[in-house]
Amino acid sequence: MNDLHALSIFVDNNQLSILDQTLLPNQTKWLVCDSIDSMVLMIQKLQIRGAPAIGIAACLLLAIRAEQGVSKEQFLVDAQRLRAARPTAVNLMNNIDSLLNAAAIEYPISVVNEAERLFAEDIELCDKLSEFGNSLVAPNSRILTHCNTGGLATVGVGTAIGVIRKAHESGKKIKVWVDETRPLLQGGRLTAWEMGELGVPYQLICDSMAAMLMARGEVDSIFVGADRIAANGDFANKIGTYNLAVLAKYHKVPFYVVAPHTTVDLACLNGDNIPIEERDSAEIKGVRGGFGDCIWAPEEASVYNPAFDVTPASLVSAWVLDTGIYRLENINQGKLSAF
Numbered sequence: 001m002n003d004l005h006a007l008s009i010f011v012d013n014n015q016l017s018i019l020d021q022t023l024l025p026n027q028t029k030w031l032v033c034d035s036i037d038s039m040v041l042m043i044q045k046l047q048i049r050g051a052p053a054i055g056i057a058a059c060l061l062l063a064i065r066a067e068q069g070v071s072k073e074q075f076l077v078d079a080q081r082l083r084a085a086r087p088t089a090v091n092l093m094n095n096i097d098s099l100l101n102a103a104a105i106e107y108p109i110s111v112v113n114e115a116e117r118l119f120a121e122d123i124e125l126c127d128k129l130s131e132f133g134n135s136l137v138a139p140n141s142r143i144l145t146h147c148n149t150g151g152l153a154t155v156g157v158g159t160a161i162g163v164i165r166k167a168h169e170s171g172k173k174i175k176v177w178v179d180e181t182r183p184l185l186q187g188g189r190l191t192a193w194e195m196g197e198l199g200v201p202y203q204l205i206c207d208s209m210a211a212m213l214m215a216r217g218e219v220d221s222i223f224v225g226a227d228r229i230a231a232n233g234d235f236a237n238k239i240g241t242y243n244l245a246v247l248a249k250y251h252k253v254p255f256y257v258v259a260p261h262t263t264v265d266l267a268c269l270n271g272d273n274i275p276i277e278e279r280d281s282a283e284i285k286g287v288r289g290g291f292g293d294c295i296w297a298p299e300e301a302s303v304y305n306p307a308f309d310v311t312p313a314s315l316v317s318a319w320v321l322d323t324g325i326y327r328l329e330n331i332n333q334g335k336l337s338a339f
Helices: 036-044 051-067 072-081 088-105 107-135 160-169 187-198 207-217 243-249 328-332
Strands: 009-014 017-021 029-032 144-145 175-179 202-205 219-222 227-230 235-238 253-256 286-289 294-295 306-312 318-321 324-326
Touching: 017 051, 029 036, 036 051, 036 072, 051 072, 051 088, 051 107, 051 227, 088 107, 088 318, 107 160, 107 243, 107 324, 144 160, 160 187, 160 219, 175 187, 175 207, 187 202, 202 207, 202 286, 207 243, 207 324, 219 243, 243 306, 306 324
Parallel strands: 144 175, 144 219, 175 202, 219 253, 253 318
Antiparallel strands: 009 017, 017 029, 227 235, 235 306, 286 294, 318 324
């Protein structure tokens, strides 16, 4: 396999390394990933995260192992294990299905070629959707975003953050409100770090401050990513996204969903059919990171911790894909299914 490099993933001399995102921004630590067990653990611990990045990383590991001599039978078993590692993010399933189709042609060379193609494709898709999204950003806009959707979550420039980056580089003099994104603080830890690295003016806010800012007229638009978009336009994203969509509707703030077409699941008719991952109660009872652990809740506290929520299509101003910008009337006409 050729050497490949991205912000959170790289392949060098047929060795896959993953940037441990749980330690950012305090520590930069790369982890060698050379087994299916380690990849599953990294995905579940969110050391590698972001729907596109998860899908690409899993495929790269499968391709490396195939090239190193893993039998086709074992490859098929490994692929199914990785496919099930996170239930909500459909890019993982779509990407691995592409690898399985390639394996049926000429194993292992077709698998390696397909993994490299998927890596290059994600870069291209991010560039295209960023261009489309940038057309929705007015000069001097104050943009609010939730979770992390940049180069850490893809192998390209990102999705929602890709739009923000493009607008900044276009000289539009934007400002970004960065939701902290409870409970794992991907906004506070990761998006704030990426904004700093890119030189984008930003301010970090608690999730609960968004309503006040919208009421004051200090938010011009909201851009978020997606982990799965259903055929009718409903979409799953990091918990707290639905809150923002409801607030945006009330305050008449444009609310945009940004994702590559690999995030669309045409077999999923609506948001009711999107599986929602539930995570460990410790994420709600305290916080962990490069700074250490801090626990604030009673040990015996009962916890409900869904990782994602579903936003209905009726609350979305537009879907920004690498194939174009889609409005609700387009979705109702079935145009999303045609890309």
